[in-house]
Amino acid sequence: MGWEFWIQIISFGVLMLFGIFVGGFVERRHFKRLAEKEALLADIVVTNLKAIPKGCVPHQCHLVMGDVTIASDYFKTFVAGIRKLVGGELRTYETLMERARRESLVRMLEQARLLGANAVLNVRFGSSSISSGRGRNRAAMVEMCAYGTAVSIPGNDSDSNESR
């Protein structure tokens, strides 16, 4: 048991604590911000239906997109690594995916808002992977893209039934 062993143990402990506290803080703040933004954008109808309602303003048809890349923290990656040994549900990654989906949706809606649209049709999600590392050191990150067609539907400003 040389000093190298202890340095490894200590750095592992520091990274874990860093992951738990800073990562947890970042995540809670992100969820709070997402909730605020979603409340502001709640009047835009979001649907993955393809059909365009009759009477919407044709000039407002526009492709809108929202991209985001989010990384998991050290603690969560470690917990997921342990969980992978026995299999089952990886709860720590579920929040990561949720954050990415909601953030990309919010960014897409912000773009729609800028265009003055009040509905987004045919919303789709896509993800890609450019993460580095291999094996155990593979970084856990997710790249999410939401896209849809922003339209304006007259007379649908107040009584919009949100379908998310």
Next chain:
Amino acid sequence: MIVVNTETLPGYRINEVKGLVQGNTIRAKHVGRDMMAGLKNLVGGELKGYTELLVEARRQALERMLAQAEQLGANAVVNVRFTTSAVTQGAAELYAYGTAVVVEEE
């Protein structure tokens, strides 16, 4: 050029279908950005550098698709889809495809 990911365009009639148009781009990540991403993997959170990279790449794929549609003489692209695939480690292909059409206002 009108770009939508729905199958029809409200207020317009599709007169002619020009066919499938596509655009792709393969991007590898930036070394400096990658180092920052490595740090971010400890605390979690958004990787702004990667987000920018992907936004830029998707836009380029879309632009290449539109250039092809223009060449075919179309004035709109409907039913646009994006997909990605991993070519090698640390690089991603972004692919946009849709149907180039000629539309006329009703």
